[in-house]
Amino acid sequence: MFFLLKFACRLLDLGCPVAFISQMGIHLADGQIISRVAIRNLSIDDSEAINRVAANLAPFE
Known part of the structure; x- marks a missing residue:
């Protein structure tokens, strides 16, 4: 799961609306999920x- 955390931090640095991280992947504030397979x-x-x-x-607003 460490790679998910690192990727989520990079996305946050770029202004992306990361809501939380789960076993499925990175969940965004607008309901999208970036799967852990795609991130790997x-x-x-x-x-x-x-x-x-x-x-x-979508960027943070």
């Missing part, structure tokens, strides 16, 4: 991939 396929150090994910999410 991304490298936490791949800033470009994380920026692409963040760009598709």
